[in-house]
Amino acid sequence: MASADIAAADTSRVFHSWSAQGSLAPLAIAGGEGSTVWDHDGKRYLDFSSQLVFTNLGHQHPKVVAGIVEQVQQLATIAPAHANEARARAAELILDRAPEGFDKVFLTNGGADANENAIRMARLVTGRDKVISRYRSYHGNTGAAIVATGDWRRVPNEFARGHVHVFGPYLYRSEFWATTPEEESARALHHLERVIQAEGPQSVAAILLETIPGTAGVLMPPPGYLAGVREIADRYGIILILDEVMAGFARTGEWFALDAFDVRPDLITFAKGVNSGYVPVGGVIISEPISAAFDKRVFPGGLTYSGHPLAAASIVANLTAMAEEGVVEHARQIGTDELGPGLEALADKHEVIGEVRGTGVFWAVELVADRGSREPLAAADMGRLKGDLTQAGLLPFIADNRLHVVPPAVVTADEVAQGLEIIDGALSRL
Numbered sequence: 001m002a003s004a005d006i007a008a009a010d011t012s013r014v015f016h017s018w019s020a021q022g023s024l025a026p027l028a029i030a031g032g033e034g035s036t037v038w039d040h041d042g043k044r045y046l047d048f049s050s051q052l053v054f055t056n057l058g059h060q061h062p063k064v065v066a067g068i069v070e071q072v073q074q075l076a077t078i079a080p081a082h083a084n085e086a087r088a089r090a091a092e093l094i095l096d097r098a099p100e101g102f103d104k105v106f107l108t109n110g111g112a113d114a115n116e117n118a119i120r121m122a123r124l125v126t127g128r129d130k131v132i133s134r135y136r137s138y139h140g141n142t143g144a145a146i147v148a149t150g151d152w153r154r155v156p157n158e159f160a161r162g163h164v165h166v167f168g169p170y171l172y173r174s175e176f177w178a179t180t181p182e183e184e185s186a187r188a189l190h191h192l193e194r195v196i197q198a199e200g201p202q203s204v205a206a207i208l209l210e211t212i213p214g215t216a217g218v219l220m221p222p223p224g225y226l227a228g229v230r231e232i233a234d235r236y237g238i239i240l241i242l243d244e245v246m247a248g249f250a251r252t253g254e255w256f257a258l259d260a261f262d263v264r265p266d267l268i269t270f271a272k273g274v275n276s277g278y279v280p281v282g283g284v285i286i287s288e289p290i291s292a293a294f295d296k297r298v299f300p301g302g303l304t305y306s307g308h309p310l311a312a313a314s315i316v317a318n319l320t321a322m323a324e325e326g327v328v329e330h331a332r333q334i335g336t337d338e339l340g341p342g343l344e345a346l347a348d349k350h351e352v353i354g355e356v357r358g359t360g361v362f363w364a365v366e367l368v369a370d371r372g373s374r375e376p377l378a379a380a381d382m383g384r385l386k387g388d389l390t391q392a393g394l395l396p397f398i399a400d401n402r403l404h405v406v407p408p409a410v411v412t413a414d415e416v417a418q419g420l421e422i423i424d425g426a427l428s429r430l
Helices: 003-013 062-074 085-097 111-126 143-148 152-157 181-199 225-236 288-292 309-325 327-349 379-391 413-428
Strands: 029-033 036-039 044-047 102-108 130-134 163-166 204-210 239-243 267-270 282-287 353-359 362-370 397-399 402-405
Touching: 044 413, 062 309, 085 102, 085 282, 085 309, 102 111, 102 288, 111 130, 111 143, 111 204, 111 239, 111 267, 111 282, 130 143, 130 181, 143 152, 143 163, 163 181, 181 204, 181 225, 204 225, 225 239, 282 288, 309 327, 327 353, 327 362, 327 413, 362 379, 379 397, 379 413, 402 413
Parallel strands: 130 163, 130 204, 204 239, 239 267
Antiparallel strands: 029 036, 036 044, 102 282, 267 282, 353 362, 362 402, 397 402
């Protein structure tokens, strides 16, 4: 079938997320390899979206495919109450990469229910209710996770209780009249602590933060911010949850984004890059004091497919391949040597670029109508840019007035150069 026929069949029957169903025009992707995908008509695209920022090891990595095939031939599925070799090995490899002091992994079906269960753990351990998260955030589309989310998607879904939002650091659009990263950090921390005090510290169970907010704009934490949050959490007996769903497993040029900062949370949530999205999976990495709290107390949560053998096998294959092939180090180098300098060069050339920020293979280009006022580029222009990039052979990740440049962690220097050339051309035509 042709791509157009498949797309028509899809939109006539499939209900798509976050979309007005009558205006959809999806690409029909037939296959992929590494950083490239192609449609049913043979047109090839550089995938600079990593789909939803999850194909960290690229498309169709042979070791991950082989790991899934081997597992399905041995044991396709088993309930979570049973012990399973692949599941135990997956948890072991995840804990090997976690900070010291973590000893258990609760496996879920994705990032949203990872955050959901981390919130549950924090509430049960502390006996408190409120969860503080940031307005510029995305934590998933389940009951508590979507209300913890700060962006517009929270508003029509506010059915969960006990959620409070704060502004985090974002110097380019500072809420705190800051002029330096240090000022922004100090003032954002003061704001957070004052909100906790106003809400009543004894009522706050958890602070839930993306280590580096992803969909909200790849907002790099300024000096001292995450360490300061840890200090505030400790001061008031609050559980600190770091959401590494998008930022974890090579995306930032680290195994976890938190590895680059002076912070150790109590719970870490993950998904996406842990198995490059080959099978739905996520989870919570649990520190020893929290896991011990459920040694003699029932944890009132569970999922039918928690620790599914195919998902577990894909984690084992993915993390093993990343280690053997030096993917984390490669992502760091690509960011330092190729993506960072290349995007800064585009900023020097195009007035429409207000700011470039990121690390590893995790970058955002903020587009503005005017550099002086920093007025965001209009939605219509962003739509034209998305269409132009796709037509030119690059799959983009567009969010609000930002172009997120988030290729797989295995992207090559030549592919980065090709992608930046396409972006350069599209920005020139705005």
